[in-house]
Amino acid sequence: MNELSPRERLIRVLRRKKTDRPPVICTGGMMNAAIVDVMNKTGHTLPEAHSDEEMMAELAADVYKETGFENIGIPFCMTVEAEVLGSEIDFGTLSCEPKIARETYPSVSRMEFKNMQALISSGRIGAVAQAAYRLSAKHPDVPVIGSLTGPISTAASVVDPLTFLRELRKDKENAHRVIDYVSRFLVAYAQLLVDNGAAVIAIGDPTSTGEILGPKMFEEYAVRYLNKIIAGVHSLNVPVIVHICGNMKAVRHLLPAIGADAISTDALVNLRLLKQDFPGVTTMGNLSTYLLQFGAPDKIAGQAERLVRDGVDIISPACGLSTSSALANIRAMTDTVKES
Numbered sequence: 001m002n003e004l005s006p007r008e009r010l011i012r013v014l015r016r017k018k019t020d021r022p023p024v025i026c027t028g029g030m031m032n033a034a035i036v037d038v039m040n041k042t043g044h045t046l047p048e049a050h051s052d053e054e055m056m057a058e059l060a061a062d063v064y065k066e067t068g069f070e071n072i073g074i075p076f077c078m079t080v081e082a083e084v085l086g087s088e089i090d091f092g093t094l095s096c097e098p099k100i101a102r103e104t105y106p107s108v109s110r111m112e113f114k115n116m117q118a119l120i121s122s123g124r125i126g127a128v129a130q131a132a133y134r135l136s137a138k139h140p141d142v143p144v145i146g147s148l149t150g151p152i153s154t155a156a157s158v159v160d161p162l163t164f165l166r167e168l169r170k171d172k173e174n175a176h177r178v179i180d181y182v183s184r185f186l187v188a189y190a191q192l193l194v195d196n197g198a199a200v201i202a203i204g205d206p207t208s209t210g211e212i213l214g215p216k217m218f219e220e221y222a223v224r225y226l227n228k229i230i231a232g233v234h235s236l237n238v239p240v241i242v243h244i245c246g247n248m249k250a251v252r253h254l255l256p257a258i259g260a261d262a263i264s265t266d267a268l269v270n271l272r273l274l275k276q277d278f279p280g281v282t283t284m285g286n287l288s289t290y291l292l293q294f295g296a297p298d299k300i301a302g303q304a305e306r307l308v309r310d311g312v313d314i315i316s317p318a319c320g321l322s323t324s325s326a327l328a329n330i331r332a333m334t335d336t337v338k339e340s
Contacts, residue, residue, distance in 0.1 A: 028073020150205020
């Protein structure tokens with residue numbers, strides 16, 4: 001097989017076609033690889049790059065060049081959507097990612113449903129889209145991944161999360177209305193990113209876990225609305241990656257019902273067994289981010305080799321990287337996969 005570009009390799013895997021080796025990626029969003037080592041080395045820093053489209057593009061390109069990950073991922077946080085929908089954001093520091101300072105609504109029954117076009121034209125969405133455009137034009141052989149916060153996590157970042165989780169059981173009608181509205185917003189956001197050059201859409205939904213929702217609500221809410229977003233992106237002929245956090249034991253049997261082109265998992269999940277049990281699922285992950293932060297490069301290289309041997313389709317960190325992770329540790333991971 002001729003040498004594949006990073007974009008070709010990732011797209012081929014997501015289309016279930018043969019490749020020379022697995023890609024090694026970090027999607028952005030909840031899997032943000034803008035670590036302190038990279039920012040100190042390049043001078044393109046957070047929190048400024050959360051809102052400045054030029055700096056966002058420069059930092060994303062820095063991450064690609066310095067870490068060895070075979071993609072460019074934007075944005076660098078999970079607060080873009082919640083901010084647009086009205087929540088207050090603490091933008092953090094160079095070493096601390098943004099977080100929700102205050103949710104907008106006390107209950108799903110109090111949610112305001114705004115014009116979708118107005119939402120897509122507000123907040124930092126334009127900066128993320130313009131960064132995608134700059135990056136895809138400058139790096140046509142590298143896949144730009146547009147990262148979305150998933151529907152359950154976005155809703156729980158706009159409505160008080162404890163109330164929201166109770167109302168998934170106690171006020172299903174309004175809960176479905178809110179999550180459907182959020183999902184339509186996320187489809188519109190994804191379409192804008194694709195229009196501006198995103199080759200893949202990744203959805204991270206950390207609130208949507210078996211431990212938090214349980215299997216019945218996972219099926220009723222998470223599977224249903226993830227698939228709504230996936231269908232919207234697939235209509236543009238663009239593949240979708242979905243990351244599911246935590247121990248998936250309670251919801252493992254539901255994975256084939258999710259229409260994503262790859263399922264990314266936390267380090268708790270044995271991907272070799274997952275591939276055996278569900279051969280139709282394209283697997284992604286799941287090198288421990290604890291190991292990437294605190295481990296030695298040789299141990300990290302060994303784990304990366306194991307993932308390749310186990311036949312994992314796409315190699316990536318298991319979940320969100322610590323910004324204090326050493327660049328040498330990340331390079332141990334990416335270099336090992338590339339040499340496989």
